[in-house]
Amino acid sequence: MYCHQCGEKLAKNSNYCSQCGVKIETNVELKLDSVDIDSYHLEEAASLEIKRKQKHFVQILPILLPILSLLLVTSGLTIYYFQEKSLNKDVLELNQTAEETALQGDYEKAKQLLLEAQSSRPGFTTLELNINVINKAIEYEMTLNKINENIKKTQFSQASKELANLRDEVALNHSPFFIPFYEQMDEKDVSIKVGTIKQELNDLETIDQLAGKLSIIASLPNKEASAVKSEILSKIVKISIDEAENKLANKQFTQAFYTIDKGLQYAINNEKLLALKKRVEQEKAAFELAEQQRIEQAMEMAAQEDLKNRTAAVEVDDFTVNVDKYGDLYLSGTVKNVATKAITSVTIHYSIYDENNEHLDTGTTSVYPYELSPGESGSFEDVYYGFNQDGDVEVDNITWYLN
């Protein structure tokens, strides 16, 4: 038996090598012994040293192998661990950048970043969620662009329909991420409403219709809206003025006022309307004055006519007096109705004077016919018997009844 350390032959049952003093592991040695005895007998003395060294290496190789593997495996795993960890970090960073980019509205870039991250970490559900959301956002953005184009092409009803659909769709998501879309949709909504009203403006012809649009506009807080608002207001003013002037031409002053006031309740304190209102007031006063004057004149003339009818309706056209050979006095004449009404029962009152111009007698005689139409003449005659002298007859008075 030999020492496993130095190769010195050992005494039987010795516990330590006499050469190097190493402790003999008897159990192991015993098994090896039987193999080694034969081989070592054949070894040459020169190669004994090398063989001893080789034998030494071979002896430690079984121990080395697991140790080295352990080192290899641990270092490999460590490197892998850190690599994977940093990949995680990269993915997280990518995701974060993507989210930020998305929130800034650059969905395409965000999608690219997320896809890149997903290629490294395919199983990361957050990425999938985000990609889904961003795909939706891209889709919504496209729809919005389409709506925008329709708005530009003034196809408002189409745009409005699409917007309503989009609104329904967006409403299904409960993420704050989509809030900007609400803002954009509201904006588009305003554009559509304003655009629609602008388009309809030409067809609106009454103040009421325009006022209706005005109340829609009033709920829209937008520059665009205020431009349309002033457009509507100026149209209200125009319609109000046109209508009022039309009424004015027809002397319908109350209605003119009404129309102007109606316009003024929207176009508050509008100078044109106020000026027109003043003009209507003046014209109304002038109209009423003129009418009053005409009627007063008419009444005056009617009064004059009446006076004439009552006091000067009868004109004596011709009047003759002669005394015949028997000494009787004949008087005759014609009268004319110069009144504007028919007169009846015209009676001539006359006085007879003698040759000394002394008043002798009075008499009355009726005109024939009984009724005289305006312009019609009638005649009268009378006889005074036994006058027997020259004399004169004078018409004192004529009386009549007016019909």
Place this chain on the structure above:
Amino acid sequence: MKQWIISIVSTLLIFGGGFYAFLFLKEDIPKQLTASSNLVTEKDATIPNQQETKDFKEIIHQTQKLVVKIELEDGSLGSGFLYNDKGDIVTNAHVVTNAKEVKVKSTDSKEFTGKVIGISNDTDIAIVRVPGLEKVEPLKISRSRKAEIGDEVLALGSPLGFQNTVTTGIISGLDRDLNIDPFDYDDVYQISAPIAPGNSGGPLIDRKTGEVLGINSAASNQGTIGFSIPIVDVLPLIEAWSETPMTTLPNVTYKAEESLYEGTDSVGDYAEYVIYYFYESLNLGDYVTAYSLLGSSWQSTTSYEHFRKGYINTTAVFVEDITVTTEGDSANVIALISAEERNKDSSKSANYKVTYELSYENDQLKIISGKGETLE
């Protein structure tokens, strides 16, 4: 040999363990990626639209303070409510018709003077500015929500002059259209809360939120049916007046056509009446009245003298037949008349067909033009 076996076995074990660890890491590290998406959250992010529900008595108390009684010099009464911090009070136009200044009484019996700064002549809405109520926190207005049938409401005001009256009811109808001269009420709420004269201009309050839904404006004589103008519909008008007070107030008057004659006669009926009246006046010899029925342009071109002469030989006129056609506010009258006319010695009867055009002039139906032709 034994050494080797142990060595190889342990090496294999190490590699095995390593491989297992690798697999574990490969599985586990991606799993360590936990980041909640900032884009997707389960939280409901839509703006909270929950309506605040307030205590019933609290609402009444809060609202009452801002409801005022409006008195006019002629003693007529109405209600109103404060709607902004400029001291502007919303009321009905019919409450402050043709008044420039009104007396405003608040619930705590303070009296103010208010100036009408905006009034409509076709919508029953007006604004009174009360400088004394400036900076007072106004009533909340329901700016976007329209009431629905069945909404519980309160009506506040001073019915018959009893200040601080609250009545309750529901919205019992929507989109009612009515016309109480001279105002048009379009798409107004019908309410079951009893209201009486004096309630006019008072607010209709949402019982749940305490917000103003409408302006109580009219009531029916029978039953408890009231009408309230939706505030949303008139808000643009009100706000425009608050921003730009009117310098001159419109004359709120009754519309011309209706004021002219009682009842629901049409312009055609009235035109017929005018023509009969015209001939009656002629028959009576009242030529001035007949002349006054002519329109201004006819009068201007035909003097009374001339007009009178035209009828000098006419003793009597009879309207035999009359047909009226109307077009808007004007009417065309075709009449067959027989006239007794004097000749030099005899009187004869002549038939005419006359055509008159009548229309309104300064609120009076006048005979604008006419022509006649003799019939054989």
